[in-house]
Amino acid sequence: MGSTVRDLLGRLSGRADDTRRKAWAHACAEALGLGGVAVTVNEELVWFSDTTSERLEDLQFTLGQGPGLGLDDPVEMRQIPDLGELLARQWPQFAPEAVKLGVAALFVWPVRLGAVPVGTLTGYRRTTGPLTARQVSEGWLVADVLAEHVLANWPAEPDANGPGHAGTVDLHRAEVHQATGVLSVRLNIPLAEALDRLRARAYASGRSLTDTAHDILRQELPHDDH
Known part of the structure; x- marks a missing residue:
């Protein structure tokens, strides 16, 4: 039962x-x-x-x-x-x-x-x-x-706060907020407009908002040329 x-x-x-x-x-x-x-x-x-x-x-x-x-x-x-x-x-x-x-x-x-x-x-x-x-x-x-x-x-x-930590909840949209900030700076637009663009990109691609945000953040990482 x-x-x-x-x-x-x-x-x-x-x-x-x-x-x-x-x-x-x-x-x-x-x-x-x-x-x-x-x-x-x-x-x-x-x-x-x-x-x-x-x-x-x-x-x-x-x-x-x-x-x-x-x-x-x-x-x-x-x-x-x-x-x-x-x-x-x-x-x-x-x-x-x-x-x-x-x-x-x-x-x-x-x-x-x-x-x-x-x-x-x-x-x-x-x-x-x-x-x-x-x-x-x-x-x-x-x-x-x-x-x-x-x-x-x-x-x-x-x-x-990352996934899997005991004794706390996980904020699963943390990367979404970070990517919104990146787009806002990159495109010189308000945060609300940046979030709308992130949402539109996710919907058009058929991918989750979190995965789309992760891609944007990964593009901001420095590349090791060595």
């Missing part, structure tokens, strides 16, 4: 490294009846259970579309039980890309600090249909516990 959500929340440890956090998130997704989950706080992707969850958050950030954006009500939870119905209407770019990943349904809870939304917990399924009332309720519980956990383990020095 699989673990219950309450069992898993009792095992959540601030000392876990990135591999263990992903394993925990995957088990939590299964307990909620989801294929995977991802957590974004203050527009930083801090936790995800699998590559599909990571890619979904990346698409929302790149396109500026998706169910996790504009979720400002601390008591609003979004259920999209059939993503295919939105292809021609809401999120015209995001929805088709999500469907290509095999995603059929999406569910988003606000991650709250008190009564203030600071991020989202997004889960997906590969089959259509709504969650049960119990799954919705347990999703709220997970979102609230993760809010406390992530903020308690937020790195004091983001630039020094």
Whole structure:
């Protein structure tokens, strides 16, 4: 028998490294009846259970579309039980890309600090249909516990935080911010415009925003001619 959500929340440890956090998130997704989950706080992707969850958050950030954006009500939870119905209407770019990943349904809870939304917990399924009332309720519980956990383990020095460090969360978009700064200086444009150009480059190439940012940063490294 699989673990219950309450069992898993009792095992959540601030000392876990990135591999263990992903394993925990995957088990939590299964307990909620989801294929995977991802957590974004203050527009930083801090936790995800699998590559599909990571890619979904990346698409929302790149396109500026998706169910996790504009979720400002601390008591609003979004259920999209059939993503295919939105292809021609809401999120015209995001929805088709999500469907290509095999995603059929999406569910988003606000991650709250008190009564203030600071991020989202997004889960997906590969089959259509709504969650049960119990799954919705347990999703709220997970979102609230993760809010406390992530903020308690937020790195004091983001630039020094790399993947896999125990006792802290990983800021998976650190390279995106660095590459945005590089483009801003290189092209002599504002940071907001530089980020838009980075997003457009990633979307046009079909690659993740992180990989695109990594390429830009690698171009800035000095080359050894010897």
